[in-house]
Amino acid sequence: MxxxxxxxxxxxxxxxxxxxxxxxxxxxxxxxxxxxxxxxxxxxxxxxxxxxxxxxxxxxxxxxxxxxxxxxxxxxxxxxxxxxxxxxxxxxxxxxxxxxxxxxxxxxxxxxxxxxxxxxxxxxxxxxxxxxxxxxxxxxxxxxxxxxxxxxxxxxxxxxxxxxxxxxxxxxxxxxxxxxxxxxxxxxxxxxxxxxxxxxxxxxxxxxxxxxxxxxxxxxxxxxxxxxxxxxxxxxxxxxxxxxxxxxxxxxxxxxxxxxxxxxxxxxxxxxxxxxxxxxxxxxxxxxxxxxxxxxxxxxxxxLNNEQVTSVINELKTENERLTNLVEQYQKASKAKAYMITGIIIFVCLTTFGINLVLNKRSTNAVTDSTNIVNKPTQPIKNHSKTAPKNTVSPVIPKENKDSLRTVPVSKKDSIKPKTTKDGLSNDVPEF
CATH class of the missing domain: 1.10.510.10 (Transferase(Phosphotransferase) domain 1)
Structure with a gap:
């Protein structure tokens, strides 16, 4: 230039x-x-x-x-x-x-x-x-x-x-x-x-x-x-x-x-x-x-001029909307969390109730079985001819003569016999 x-x-x-x-x-x-x-x-x-x-x-x-x-x-x-x-x-x-x-x-x-x-x-x-x-x-x-x-x-x-x-x-x-x-x-x-x-x-x-x-x-x-x-x-x-x-x-x-x-x-x-x-x-x-x-x-x-006032109001509105949305998110999250916790509590309660119910039932059955054993009437034992012992017949003895009588064996087994040894001597020890 x-x-x-x-x-x-x-x-x-x-x-x-x-x-x-x-x-x-x-x-x-x-x-x-x-x-x-x-x-x-x-x-x-x-x-x-x-x-x-x-x-x-x-x-x-x-x-x-x-x-x-x-x-x-x-x-x-x-x-x-x-x-x-x-x-x-x-x-x-x-x-x-x-x-x-x-x-x-x-x-x-x-x-x-x-x-x-x-x-x-x-x-x-x-x-x-x-x-x-x-x-x-x-x-x-x-x-x-x-x-x-x-x-x-x-x-x-x-x-x-x-x-x-x-x-x-x-x-x-x-x-x-x-x-x-x-x-x-x-x-x-x-x-x-x-x-x-x-x-x-x-x-x-x-x-x-x-x-x-x-x-x-x-x-x-x-x-x-x-x-x-x-x-x-x-x-x-x-x-x-x-x-x-x-x-x-x-x-x-x-x-x-x-x-x-x-x-x-x-x-x-x-x-x-x-x-x-x-x-x-x-x-x-x-x-x-x-x-x-x-x-x-x-x-x-x-x-503050009107433009600044409007600007401040708009900023406050924006902030209010942000906070409202944030609160709604927290509320939704809290509700979901509350629902989850409630569900867990209900599940635990039902589970506990179920376990207790089963345990109580078992306990009741055990007690019932024990009671049945105790209270069950004794059945009479049937006598079989092969195993039943032979009954002895006791004669009716008047009360006044009871003590003066001696026992009479009812079978050959009950009789006592002296044994003779090889040398011809008798053994005084009875054999049952």
């Missing part, structure tokens, strides 16, 4: 990012792979000494910008360097290069024409923090508009860029705003070249209005002087159109009916902040970025 001109030693010009009446922004490259964004101011400085008013004003404002970086903010672009170009003697401010789209791009297709409530509140918080950070050290930005706020894709933060007007003199600023300023975002007093802390507050309100409504309150139809004057006059005299009506007409068709209904529930505190920021009289707005940030931060912490 051919260089248009040399910026400064060690800083390569890689081409214009954006050009305009208030100056141009170029992409720069330092030694190595470090990228930066370089803001070139349109008014040349011919002498780098205190006698040159332009140079003196530039130096004073640059010193203020350095204070912004003494305590870096995640929502304010870092100022890396400043000076005069080697060719053309144009003042420049070198800032970190932020990778990501700006708000103007995020409101164009394929993106939705409006922001969600959640994302609007996020930007409101980030941008209010950026203004508070700058206003604390006395720096007024003066040129807050859609393409001066970027979404950092690396950090997820919204970043305030381009402090070009901040380093201009009052006369340069007045001329620049009148002929090249973004009149759609300018406070009424800025059309007279006046820049206050409250001027940044007004532009902040226009930003939030644009995100919710999908358009600024007083759009610029074309760049001709007549259109610019009409917009300026509208900021001074006209009331802003109904934000909610514009939002309703710009709801994306691809959103569900439920989402559309939720996205129309913009928190009252957010609408009140926007209304206060857009007051015609600067004194009726927030005094500076510090008081603005306090209002936004307090409401953001203490009040």
């Amino acid at each position: 051919a260089k248009v001109f040399t910026i400064t030693e060690g800083l390569e010009n890689m081409g214009a990012l954006r050009t305009g009446g208030q100056g141009s922004v170029y992409k720069g490259k330092r030694m190595g792979a470090i990228l930066s964004a370089v803001k070139l101011l349109p008014t040349p400085i011919h002498a780098e000494n205190a006698e040159d008013k332009n140079f003196r004003d530039f130096q004073n404002e640059v010193e203020k910008l350095k204070k912004v970086n003494e305590d870096p903010s995640p929502n304010v672009v870092k100022i890396l360097n400043s000076g005069l170009t080697e060719s053309g003697s144009l003042p420049f401010i070198e800032m970190e290069y932020i990778e990501g789209p700006d708000l103007e791009d995020l409101l164009k297709p394929p993106h939705s024409p409006i922001f969600t409530i959640r994302e609007t509140i996020k930007l409101a918080d980030h941008l209010a923090n950026a203004l508070a950070h700058c206003h604390k050290v006395g720096v007024k930005h003066g040129d807050i508009k859609s393409n001066n706020i970027k979404f950092n894709t690396e950090t997820g933060n919204y970043i305030l860029l381009d402090f070009g007007l901040a380093v201009m003199s009052d006369e340069q600023r007045r001329s620049s705003l009148r002929h090249a300023g973004a009149v759609e975002f300018m406070a009424p007093e800025q059309h007279d070249g006046i820049m206050l802390f409250q001027s940044d507050i007004y532009s902040y309100g226009i930003i939030l209005y644009e995100l919710l409504a999908g358009a600024v309150p007083f759009p610029l139809i074309n760049r001709v002087e007549t259109s610019r004057n009409m917009v300026m006059l509208s900021h001074i005299e006209k009331q802003v159109p109904d934000l909610m009506e514009l939002r309703r007409n710009r709801l994306p068709v691809e959103w569900s009916e439920e989402k559309k209904a939720n996205e129309m529930m913009v928190p009252a505190w957010l609408l009140q902040v926007i209304e206060k920021c857009l007051q015609k009289d600067p004194e009726k707005r927030f005094h500076d970025g510090v008081s603005l940030y306090e209002a936004v931060n307090n409401n953001n912490q203490n009040v």
Whole structure:
């Protein structure tokens, strides 16, 4: 890529990012792979000494910008360097290069024409923090508009860029705003070249209005002087159109009916902040970025918007369904377990009952058999002729003669005979 001109030693010009009446922004490259964004101011400085008013004003404002970086903010672009170009003697401010789209791009297709409530509140918080950070050290930005706020894709933060007007003199600023300023975002007093802390507050309100409504309150139809004057006059005299009506007409068709209904529930505190920021009289707005940030931060912490409430309710419903299903599973498992245990108990009981029944039956049979043996009548023994002994007949003897009688043998066996031995002697021992 051919260089248009040399910026400064060690800083390569890689081409214009954006050009305009208030100056141009170029992409720069330092030694190595470090990228930066370089803001070139349109008014040349011919002498780098205190006698040159332009140079003196530039130096004073640059010193203020350095204070912004003494305590870096995640929502304010870092100022890396400043000076005069080697060719053309144009003042420049070198800032970190932020990778990501700006708000103007995020409101164009394929993106939705409006922001969600959640994302609007996020930007409101980030941008209010950026203004508070700058206003604390006395720096007024003066040129807050859609393409001066970027979404950092690396950090997820919204970043305030381009402090070009901040380093201009009052006369340069007045001329620049009148002929090249973004009149759609300018406070009424800025059309007279006046820049206050409250001027940044007004532009902040226009930003939030644009995100919710999908358009600024007083759009610029074309760049001709007549259109610019009409917009300026509208900021001074006209009331802003109904934000909610514009939002309703710009709801994306691809959103569900439920989402559309939720996205129309913009928190009252957010609408009140926007209304206060857009007051015609600067004194009726927030005094500076510090008081603005306090209002936004307090409401953001203490009040849940409807989208968040719906999200929480949906999460609770999902969790409740999960727990209900879990309980049902436990109940089913418990019932099955109870049935199984009951079955086992019944089986054990029946088995025990059966065993006892068998044992009792056996015991009863044994007792019955024993009883039968004991109680069985004795059968008379039949006499057989062969085995029965011969009965003796005892004569009836009168009682008085009983003792005087001797026994008479009834058979030959019962008679006792003396035996004769071989020698002819008789044996007196009887033989039975």
